[in-house]
Amino acid sequence: MTAIDFSHRAVEMSGITKKFGDFVANENINLTVHRGEVHALLGENGAGKTTLMNILYGLLKPSSGNIKINGKTLTISDPNIAIRNGIGMVHQHFMLVEPFSVTENIILGNESTRGFGILDAGKGEKEVKRISEQYGLTVDPKALIQDLSVGSQQRVEILKTLYRGAQILILDEPTAVLTPQEIKELVAIITNLTEAGKSIIIITHKLNEIKQMADFCTIIRRGRHIDTVDVSEVTEEDLAAKMVGREVSFRVAKEKRNPGEKILDIKELCVEDSRGIMVVNGLNLQLRKGEILGIAGIDGNGQTQLIETLTGLRKAKSGRIEVLGKDITNLPPGKIINNHKVGHIPEDRQKRGLVFEFNIAENLILETYFKPAFSEGFSLLHKNIYKNADTLIEKFDIRPRDATLQAKSLSGGNQQKMIIAREVSNEPELLIAAQPTRGLDVGAIEYVHQALVAQRNEGKGVLLVSFELDEIMNVSDRIAVIFEGKIVGILDADDADEKKIGLLMAGGTAKE
Amino acid sequence: MTGTKLKELFLKGPFGLTLISILLGFLVGAIVLLIAGFNPAEAYWAILRGIFAKPKYVSYVIIYSTPLIITGLSVAFALRTGLFNIGAEGQFIVGAMAAAIAGYFIQLPMLLHVPLCLFLAMSAGAVWGGLAGHIKARFGVHEVISTIMLNWIALYLSNWSLTLQSFGKQGTGKSHMIQETARIDLFGQWKITEAGIEFIRSHKVLGDILKSPVNLGIIFALLFAFLMWYILNKTTLGYELRAVGFNPDAAEYGGINVKKSIITSMSIAGSLAGAAGALQVMGVGHKIAKLAIMEGYGFDGIAVALIGNNTGPGSVFAGFLFGGLKYGGAKIQDAVGAPTEVINIVVGTIILFVAMPKLIQMLLKFRKG
Numbered sequence: 001m002t003a004i005d006f007s008h009r010a011v012e013m014s015g016i017t018k019k020f021g022d023f024v025a026n027e028n029i030n031l032t033v034h035r036g037e038v039h040a041l042l043g044e045n046g047a048g049k050t051t052l053m054n055i056l057y058g059l060l061k062p063s064s065g066n067i068k069i070n071g072k073t074l075t076i077s078d079p080n081i082a083i084r085n086g087i088g089m090v091h092q093h094f095m096l097v098e099p100f101s102v103t104e105n106i107i108l109g110n111e112s113t114r115g116f117g118i119l120d121a122g123k124g125e126k127e128v129k130r131i132s133e134q135y136g137l138t139v140d141p142k143a144l145i146q147d148l149s150v151g152s153q154q155r156v157e158i159l160k161t162l163y164r165g166a167q168i169l170i171l172d173e174p175t176a177v178l179t180p181q182e183i184k185e186l187v188a189i190i191t192n193l194t195e196a197g198k199s200i201i202i203i204t205h206k207l208n209e210i211k212q213m214a215d216f217c218t219i220i221r222r223g224r225h226i227d228t229v230d231v232s233e234v235t236e237e238d239l240a241a242k243m244v245g246r247e248v249s250f251r252v253a254k255e256k257r258n259p260g261e262k263i264l265d266i267k268e269l270c271v272e273d274s275r276g277i278m279v280v281n282g283l284n285l286q287l288r289k290g291e292i293l294g295i296a297g298i299d300g301n302g303q304t305q306l307i308e309t310l311t312g313l314r315k316a317k318s319g320r321i322e323v324l325g326k327d328i329t330n331l332p333p334g335k336i337i338n339n340h341k342v343g344h345i346p347e348d349r350q351k352r353g354l355v356f357e358f359n360i361a362e363n364l365i366l367e368t369y370f371k372p373a374f375s376e377g378f379s380l381l382h383k384n385i386y387k388n389a390d391t392l393i394e395k396f397d398i399r400p401r402d403a404t405l406q407a408k409s410l411s412g413g414n415q416q417k418m419i420i421a422r423e424v425s426n427e428p429e430l431l432i433a434a435q436p437t438r439g440l441d442v443g444a445i446e447y448v449h450q451a452l453v454a455q456r457n458e459g460k461g462v463l464l465v466s467f468e469l470d471e472i473m474n475v476s477d478r479i480a481v482i483f484e485g486k487i488v489g490i491l492d493a494d495d496a497d498e499k500k501i502g503l504l505m506a507g508g509t510a511k512e
Numbered sequence: 513m514t515g516t517k518l519k520e521l522f523l524k525g526p527f528g529l530t531l532i533s534i535l536l537g538f539l540v541g542a543i544v545l546l547i548a549g550f551n552p553a554e555a556y557w558a559i560l561r562g563i564f565a566k567p568k569y570v571s572y573v574i575i576y577s578t579p580l581i582i583t584g585l586s587v588a589f590a591l592r593t594g595l596f597n598i599g600a601e602g603q604f605i606v607g608a609m610a611a612a613i614a615g616y617f618i619q620l621p622m623l624l625h626v627p628l629c630l631f632l633a634m635s636a637g638a639v640w641g642g643l644a645g646h647i648k649a650r651f652g653v654h655e656v657i658s659t660i661m662l663n664w665i666a667l668y669l670s671n672w673s674l675t676l677q678s679f680g681k682q683g684t685g686k687s688h689m690i691q692e693t694a695r696i697d698l699f700g701q702w703k704i705t706e707a708g709i710e711f712i713r714s715h716k717v718l719g720d721i722l723k724s725p726v727n728l729g730i731i732f733a734l735l736f737a738f739l740m741w742y743i744l745n746k747t748t749l750g751y752e753l754r755a756v757g758f759n760p761d762a763a764e765y766g767g768i769n770v771k772k773s774i775i776t777s778m779s780i781a782g783s784l785a786g787a788a789g790a791l792q793v794m795g796v797g798h799k800i801a802k803l804a805i806m807e808g809y810g811f812d813g814i815a816v817a818l819i820g821n822n823t824g825p826g827s828v829f830a831g832f833l834f835g836g837l838k839y840g841g842a843k844i845q846d847a848v849g850a851p852t853e854v855i856n857i858v859v860g861t862i863i864l865f866v867a868m869p870k871l872i873q874m875l876l877k878f879r880k881g
Binding site: 311313332333334335336337338344346351352353354355356357358362365366367369370375378379380382 | 746747748749750751752754755758759761762763764765766767768769
């Protein structure tokens with residue numbers, strides 16, 4: 001953190017405004033990043049962070065404003081100009097050629113040759129090796145991308161920018177896909193880079209990481225520049241309040257409730273994954289009305305397959321699932337949703353939860369389009385469908401308030417609100433929520449948690465599956481820990497702590 | 513719709529892109545003609561004249577376009593559900609065969625005979641398409657593979673039917689003509705009466721039109737296009753099929769039976785192509801003939817669907833374009849001596865550009881920026 005050279009302004013964006021038609025994505029934003037500085041760009045989903053960085057990287061043209069790189073005014077009309085001026089960007093979704101090696105990916109578009117177009121692979125490899133050692137970016141230059149972990153792939157992306165001589169690196173949500181260990185390694189890499197005089201801009205909405213990595217933080221809300229702060233002088237709560245525009249509570253308020261009758265009963269459930277491996281292996285679990293049961297566990301211990309089986313998307317090998325005393329094992333999804341009143345917030349909202357090309361109104365009736373409210377004979381009742389959408393958009397605060405927008409045009413948080421609106425308005429008795437806050441910012445997370453608690457308070461049963469231990473401990477009434485396809489322990493949320501759960505998650509029951 | 517919205521749709525929507533693709537297609541065709549030593553303006557003028565110079569020509573273009581519109585609808589319908597129906601060709605053949613058989617063997621008054629033939633042909637097409645849907649849903653066989661196979665089975669089935677004593681006219685490789693009651697020609701009988709001949713001679717425009725095999729096919733084509741639009745956009749069935757087409761995982765999650773939707777969609781697509789075959793028999797040929805190779809109505813339907821952006825109205829538009837080029841294009845040989853293959857190049861280029869909307873957007877941006 002001592003590497004900052006305040007006399008050298010690497011990036012100076014001033015008065016940046018970007019309009020898409022009538023919509024103002026960026027309004028008069030200023031951003032200054034010095035040499036050797038880590039600068040975080042904080043804002044909710046859709047606040048305009050990525051737009052601003054796409055302008056800096058030449059992917060978008062600003063409607064007005066001025067950009068100086070190392071004190072020189074530039075018009076960055078395409079990424080090649082950005083790259084030539086030492087700007088590199090690592091996108092959230094990696095742009096790598098999977099069957100190619102690390103070196104091949106890094107030198108792609110910048111290959112050194114022995115003349116006559118013959119590739120000099122050795123030279124590229126040496127260079128890649130040199131850079132990776134210099135900054136502690138350990139990765140095997142000969143490995144194929146498809147064999148690498150996500151964390152290593154990200155390092156390849158960073159190497160790619162450095163290979164092209166980047167002095168200013170933009171990292172878009174760099175930790176979204178990383179494990180805690182990989183995040184630690186990334187922090188170390190960033191320190192190495194700043195010590196070598198690079199400037200780094202991190203786009204994020206994760207507050208603890210800003211505290212961990214950044215020197216300064218610029219907060220953007222709805223396209224406007226709210227504040228630029230010295231990270232060491234503010235708390236996470238301060239940052240959250242600036243980002244959302246109001247006080248945000250990290251703890252979910254909920255009063256004690258007495259759970260009612262048994263709503264979900266899973267007996268000796270066994271499920272195979274697509275490779276034929278028994279990933280849910282004799283699982284037993286009960287859930288009562290008016291209770292949130294959290295399932296904690298490390299990714300890959302059968303959570304995905306368990307939920308798919310509960311919702312009819314995957315067949316059970318053996319065992320029995322009962323909802324309110326009725327057998328629902330291996331029923332088709334439609335029956336489980338409509339006859340047995342099970343709602344489902346799916347783990348992957350892009351793949352399962354939404355039809356991206358459908359508009360909001362169409363997505364909101366995905367499970368109910370055939371019901372009398374929305375259809376008559378063969379025909380859809382478009383008037384009712386849009387009335388329903390307008391009501392739900394208002395009630396669940398889905399933005400923008402336009403039922404005719406395609407689902408894919410909404411931010412992640414609003415997409416999730418759309419799913420919650422659909423599932424909750426279908427009045428389920430049992431709500432299954434899988435990773436309901438993945439990729440969401442604090443404002444949206446708070447919203448989702450409150451929605452889950454509201455269901456519980458109405459006497460519904462809520463089954464919450466999450467890899468985020470904080471979330472499980474915060475929201476649940478009881479916590480079940482899953483390990484290798486079995487529930488290895490159930491704790492009351494009041495006397496659960498991170499250590500106890502962590503031990504169970506690692507399979508440590510027998511030893512303790 | 514306000515003026516700006518219309519303008520936006522035109523410039524950025526699929527319609528604008530398609531129009532630009534068409535212009536580019538003609539441009540490339542012109543370059544080819546130039547290289548080959550012909551005057552493109554003359555050649556295109558010959559095509560235009562070949563389409564519009566006489567009422568009879570326009571009438572022929574409509575007749576040429578009819579089967580292309582309907583097979584286009586067939587391919588488009590399947591594509592909207594995420595399925596690639598290469599089998600419109602085979603479905604067309606079984607539809608034509610069913611109509612020829614029902615039209616020849618069954619004796620009924622016209623008001624019953626025509627609908628019955630069409631119904632049986634559409635059923636045959638539905639079975640042919642549904643079969644591909646079924647083996648996809650049941651065994652996971654990709655519809656492109658199965659429909660290509662079914663195309664050949666249909667072809668040989670149709671040829672075999674002509675070897676049957678009762679159906680095929682021995683030694684001609686053709687079937688017997690279907691009954692008058694199964695035909696959808698307009699004034700077919702009357703045209704060869706004395707009064708008809710006299711009418712054609714004395715009425716310039718109407719008489720000229722009647723020289724072509726005018727029939728009701730185009731009415732059916734437009735009706736099918738409307739039905740397709742209605743089913744896809746206004747019904748629960750259409751909602752299901754579109755959901756499956758866009759995202760089968762989400763459709764399954766929402767409780768939609770994805771496998772059933774695949775079979776339904778392929779059956780509907782098949783019935784459309786079957787209808788195209790039937791209308792061709794009932795309105796133009798009145799018989800079927802032995803096929804040495806595929807006639808290409810189904811394959812042309814793929815091009816029509818692509819140019820028409822997989823919508824009902826789009827397929828009608830593209831079908832007319834294609835039909836016009838096919839009919840009018842055949843005349844550049846006589847008019848300027850240029851090979852008619854140029855027309856295939858034009859059509860191919862249009863499809864190439866339609867398939868590359870990004871390229872056109874880039875070209876547009878280039879011009880502005």
